[in-house]
Amino acid sequence: MNRLIKDVFQKHFSNEILNLMEDSAVFGVPSCKLAFTTDSFVVNPLFFPGGDIGKMAVCGTVNDLLMRGATPKYLSAGFILEDGLEIDTLERIAQSMQNAAAEANVSIVAGDTKVIEGSGGVYINTSGIGILETPLEISSHNALPGDAVIVSGNLGNHHACILSRRMGIENSIKSDCAPLREMVLNMLNGGINIHAMRDITRGGLATVLYEIAEASAAGIEIPGGLSFADTEVQGFCEILGLDPLTMGNEGKLVAVVPAEEAEKAVKIMKASKYGGDAQIIGKVCVSHRPVV
Amino acid sequence: MNRLIKDVFQKHFSNEILNLMEDSAVFGVPSCKLAFTTDSFVVNPLFFPGGDIGKMAVCGTVNDLLMRGATPKYLSAGFILEDGLEIDTLERIAQSMQNAAAEANVSIVAGDTKVIEGSGGVYINTSGIGILETPLEISSHNALPGDAVIVSGNLGNHHACILSRRMGIENSIKSDCAPLREMVLNMLNGGINIHAMRDITRGGLATVLYEIAEASAAGIEIPGGLSFADTEVQGFCEILGLDPLTMGNEGKLVAVVPAEEAEKAVKIMKASKYGGDAQIIGKVCVSHRPVV
Numbered sequence: 001m002n003r004l005i006k007d008v009f010q011k012h013f014s015n016e017i018l019n020l021m022e023d024s025a026v027f028g029v030p031s032c033k034l035a036f037t038t039d040s041f042v043v044n045p046l047f048f049p050g051g052d053i054g055k056m057a058v059c060g061t062v063n064d065l066l067m068r069g070a071t072p073k074y075l076s077a078g079f080i081l082e083d084g085l086e087i088d089t090l091e092r093i094a095q096s097m098q099n100a101a102a103e104a105n106v107s108i109v110a111g112d113t114k115v116i117e118g119s120g121g122v123y124i125n126t127s128g129i130g131i132l133e134t135p136l137e138i139s140s141h142n143a144l145p146g147d148a149v150i151v152s153g154n155l156g157n158h159h160a161c162i163l164s165r166r167m168g169i170e171n172s173i174k175s176d177c178a179p180l181r182e183m184v185l186n187m188l189n190g191g192i193n194i195h196a197m198r199d200i201t202r203g204g205l206a207t208v209l210y211e212i213a214e215a216s217a218a219g220i221e222i223p224g225g226l227s228f229a230d231t232e233v234q235g236f237c238e239i240l241g242l243d244p245l246t247m248g249n250e251g252k253l254v255a256v257v258p259a260e261e262a263e264k265a266v267k268i269m270k271a272s273k274y275g276g277d278a279q280i281i282g283k284v285c286v287s288h289r290p291v292v
Numbered sequence: 293m294n295r296l297i298k299d300v301f302q303k304h305f306s307n308e309i310l311n312l313m314e315d316s317a318v319f320g321v322p323s324c325k326l327a328f329t330t331d332s333f334v335v336n337p338l339f340f341p342g343g344d345i346g347k348m349a350v351c352g353t354v355n356d357l358l359m360r361g362a363t364p365k366y367l368s369a370g371f372i373l374e375d376g377l378e379i380d381t382l383e384r385i386a387q388s389m390q391n392a393a394a395e396a397n398v399s400i401v402a403g404d405t406k407v408i409e410g411s412g413g414v415y416i417n418t419s420g421i422g423i424l425e426t427p428l429e430i431s432s433h434n435a436l437p438g439d440a441v442i443v444s445g446n447l448g449n450h451h452a453c454i455l456s457r458r459m460g461i462e463n464s465i466k467s468d469c470a471p472l473r474e475m476v477l478n479m480l481n482g483g484i485n486i487h488a489m490r491d492i493t494r495g496g497l498a499t500v501l502y503e504i505a506e507a508s509a510a511g512i513e514i515p516g517g518l519s520f521a522d523t524e525v526q527g528f529c530e531i532l533g534l535d536p537l538t539m540g541n542e543g544k545l546v547a548v549v550p551a552e553e554a555e556k557a558v559k560i561m562k563a564s565k566y567g568g569d570a571q572i573i574g575k576v577c578v579s580h581r582p583v584v
Contacts, residue, residue: 024329
C-alpha cells in the first residue's frame with residue numbers, strides 16, 4: 001500500500017502539502033467564506049471519448065465549488081479499488097486527474113486508498129475547498145422574477161457518450177467533461193451579478209431548473225422552438241426516445257442573471273473555453289408554485 | 293434520489309448549512325491554518341460490537357484532523373450504496389453518524405449519494421475540515437531524540453472484533469471506535485508540547501512508529517515486557533498468531549512529547565474519555581537509520 005501510494009498517487013499529484021504524507025493536510029487561509037463540497041464517481045466504462053473517471057472526479061468537484069462563486073483551491077481524492085485493477089489503469093487515471101487539476105488550478109492535497117473485492121473497477125470520491133472572493137451570494141434561492149436564464153452550451157453529450165459506449169453503439173459523440181473555472185471567473189471578474197448558478201449534471205437541465213424554481217419560489221419560462229443539443233446528440237436521442245433536457249452533463253452550467261446583464265454574460269461565456277454555444281433560454285417569472 | 297436524501301440524510305444530519313442543499317456548503321472562517329483530510333470506509337460487517345461503518349466514518353476523519361492539533365469543524369459524507377441496501381439499514385447508519393458527529397462537535401455540511409450494482413452493501417467517504425487553534429506544528433517529522441512515546445490505550449480491539457465477526461468466533465471483544473476530540477484538546481489546553489501524534493489505524497502501532505521514525509530520521513526504543521492488549525484480545529491473538537502491535541484500531545493514538553511532560557500527558561489522557569489505559573511505552577533515540 002505504501003509503495004502504491006508513493007509510486008502512483010504521490011508521483012502524479014506531487015505538491016508541498018501532499019508530500020508531507022501526514023494524517024491531514026495543513027494550509028493557511030485568510031479570513032473568508034469557504035465553499036466545501038463532495039462527490040463520488042462510479043462511472044462505467046472508466047475511459048470514454050472526451051474523458052475518464054479521473055477527469056470527471058476533478059471537474060465535478062471543481063464545478064460544484066464554482067457554482068457558489070468560489071475559486072477552487074484544494075481537493076482530496078479517496079480511491080476505492082477493486083481487486084484486479086491494473087496499476088497501469090490507475091496510473092492513467094491519476095495522470096488524467098493531475099492534468100484536470102492543473103487546468104483548474106487546484107492542488108490535490110489529501111488522499112486515501114482502500115481495496116475491496118471485485119473485478120478491476122475503481123470508485124473515486126473527491127472533496128474540494130474553494131474561497132469566495134466575490135461578495136455575491138450565488139444560490140438557488142436567489143433567482144428573481146425578470147432574471148434571464150442562460151445555458152453555457154448544448155446538452156446531453158456526456159450522457160449520450162456513456163450510453164453509446166455501454167450499448168456498443170458507434171458514433172462520434174464525446175463527453176463534455178470540463179472544468180468551468182475560466183468561464184465562471186470571467187463572469188465574476190466581468191461584473192456579472194449572478195443570482196443563481198448550477199452545473200447541469202444528474203437529472204439534466206429540467207431537474208436543475210425545477211430545483212431553482214422551487215428554492216426561489218418562482219416559475220421559469222422557456223419558449224418553444226429552442227435547440228438544446230448538437231445534431232448528432234439530437235439524432236441519438238430521437239432514436240432512443242431520450243430528451244437532452246433530462247440528460248446529465250459534466251461541463252455545462254445554467255446561470256440566472258439580471259435581464260440587463262444577460263447579453264454581456266453570454267458574450268463572456270462565448271469568449272471562454274467550453275462556452276462557445278452559450279445562449280439565453282428563458283426567464284424567471286412570478287408563479288404561485290414552482291413550475292418550469 | 294431526492295426523497296432518499298431528504299428522508300434519510302437531511303433528516304438525521306440537519307443543520308443550517310446542509311439544509312440549503314446547494315452545490316457546495318458555504319461558511320465563514322477566520323484567518324487561520326486549516327487541516328483537511330479524507331478517508332473511505334469499506335468495513336464488512338456494517339455493524340459490529342462497539343460501532344458500525346457510520347460511526348467509524350465520522351471518528352476516523354475527526355481523529356485524522358485532531359492528529360495535527362486541529363479542532364474538527366465540518367465533515368462531508370459521500371455514500372456509495374449497493375443495489376438492495378435496506379433503507380432501514382441506511383437510517384441506522386445515518387443516525388449513528390449523527391451521534392458520533394454530535395459527540396465530536398462537528399457538523400456534516402455536504403453530502404453525495406451514488407448507487408452501484410451489488411448486494412446490499414455501502415461504502416462511505418468522509419472528508420473533514422478543522423481549524424488549528426494551537427501554534428504547535430504537530431507532525432510525524434518533528435519527533436526528537438529524548439522524547440517520550442505514549443500510547444492512549446490497549447491495542448488490537450477493533451481488528452480482533454471485526455475478525456471475530458467475520459470468522460464467526462463468539463467472544464466479548466468490542467471495537468474501540470471513538471472520537472478522540474476530548475483527549476487531544478485536553479492535552480493541547482493542558483499545555484503539552486506535542487511533537488508528533490498519529491492515530492493507530494491500519495498497520496497498527498508498529499507501522500505508525502516506523503513512519504514517525506522514518507519522517508523524523510530517528511529511532512524509537514520500546515523496552516521488552518510491556519503489555520499492549522486487553523487479556524481477551526491477547527488470548528485471541530495468541531490463538532490466531534496475530535500481534536496486537538500490527539493490528540488496526542479506531543480510537544487509539546500515539547503521542548510523542550518532551551520527556552519532562554510525559555507524566556502530565558499520561559495523567560491528562562487517563563482523565564479523558566477513551567484514555568483510561570494510557571501508558572508511556574518508550575522513547576525516541578538517535579539512530580543513523582529509521583528503526584523501532
